[in-house]
C-alpha cells in the first residue's frame with residue numbers, strides 16, 4: 001500500500017522520500033562509515049537537495065552545518081542541535097536519521113515526566129509476573145533498539161527531562177553498551193552495533209541547555225541551527241511548505257504571491273524588531289519563527305477555502321495571527337496592534353492597505 005492510500009497525516013521522512021533514498025543508495029559509490037546506509041556526501045544531498053538528480057531540498061541552511069553534523073555522528077560523540085524554537089532542529093534530526101539509518105522513528109520525546117523506562121527498556125508485566133524476567137517479556141525502548149540494530153536514536157527536547165534521567169545516557173554513550181541486570185547470560189548485555197549514535201535537540205527558549213550536566217555535555221558536539229537570514233530563501237520555503245500542507249488538507253488554492261510576501265515580511269519585522277527600511281520597532285516576545293509563518297499561511301488557506309470557497313485575503317493574516325502567533329502574552333497583542341496601526345500604514349500597496357484596515361479583527 002502506498003503512503004497516499006494509508007491516509008497517514010505525516011509519514012516519517014524515510015516513507016515520504018523513499019524514492020529519493022532508493023535512488024541515492026543505488027548511485028552511491030563513495031566510502032561510507034560502518035553501519036551507515038549512505039555515504040556522507042549522499043546524506044548531505046538527501047538533506048540539502050540536488051536539483052540535477054531530482055533530489056528535493058528539505059532543510060534550508062548551510063550545507064557545511066549538515067556536513068559537521070554528519071561527521072560528528074560518524075565519531076563516538078553524540079550530536080546536539082540547539083537553537084530557537086521553529087528553526088527546523090527536529091526536521092533536521094529526522095532527515096539525518098532517515099539518511100543514515102533509513103529509519104527516523106526511534107525517537108524519545110523528552111519532558112518533565114520522561115523516565116528511564118522510556119529511554120532504555122521496560123517489561124510486559126503480565127509476562128513478567130507469569131514467567132519472571134525473560135527476553136520475551138522485555139519491551140525495548142528506542143535506546144535498546146537503536147543499539148541492537150545499529151541505528152540513529154533521536155532524543156527530542158532533552159533539556160526538558162529531569163537531570164537524573166538525562167544522566168542515564170552517560171554510561172550508554174561512553175560504554176556503548178546497555179546492561180539489563182534482570183536477565184542472565186548473553187541477554188543481560190546489549191552492545192551497540194556500528195551505526196548507532198544519538199541526535200539530541202534542545203530549544204534555547206524553553207529551559208536552558210545549561211540544565212545539562214557538564215558530564216553529559218562532554219559526550220555531545222553542539223551545533224546551533226539559526227533562523228533563515230535571507231528574505232527570498234524564507235519566502236520560498238514558506239510558499240512551498242504552505243502549498244504542500246494545503247494540498248494535504250484538501251485545499252486546491254495556494255495563497256496569492258503578494259499576500260505571502262506581506263506575511264513573510266510581517267513575521268520578519270516582528271521577529272527582528274526592525275522594519276525593512278531599517279527603522280526600529282517593537283519585537284514580539286512570542287517566537288515568530290519560519291515554522292510559525294508556515295502554520296499561519298496554512299491556516300489562512302484553510303480558512304479562505306473552507307469558510308468562503310476562495311483564496312486568502314490580507315485580512316486573513318490578521319485573523320489567523322491572533323491565535324497562531326500571539327500566544328499567551330497580552331503585551332504581544334498590543335505590540336501587534338501597534339505594528340498594524342503605526343508601521344503598516346507607512347507601506348505601499350493593496351495588501352498592506354488591506355492589512356492595516358483589518359486590524360479590528362485582532363481579538364481583545
Ligand SMILES: Nc1ncnc2c1ncn2[C@@H]1O[C@H](COP(=O)(O)OP(=O)(O)OP(=O)(O)O)[C@@H](O)[C@H]1O
Nearest residue numbers: 059060085086087088089090091203241290291294
Ligand atoms: N531552515 C529550514 N529548513 C526547512 N524547513 C524549515 C526551516 N526553518 C523552519 N522550517 C519550517 O519549520 C518546520 C520545522 O520545525 P521543527 O519542528 O523542526 O523546528 P524545531 O526547531 O524543532 O522547533 P522546536 O524547538 O519548537 O521543537 C518545518 O517543517 C518547516 O516547515
Ligand SMILES: [Mg+2]
Nearest residue numbers: 089090156201
Ligand atoms: Mg523540535
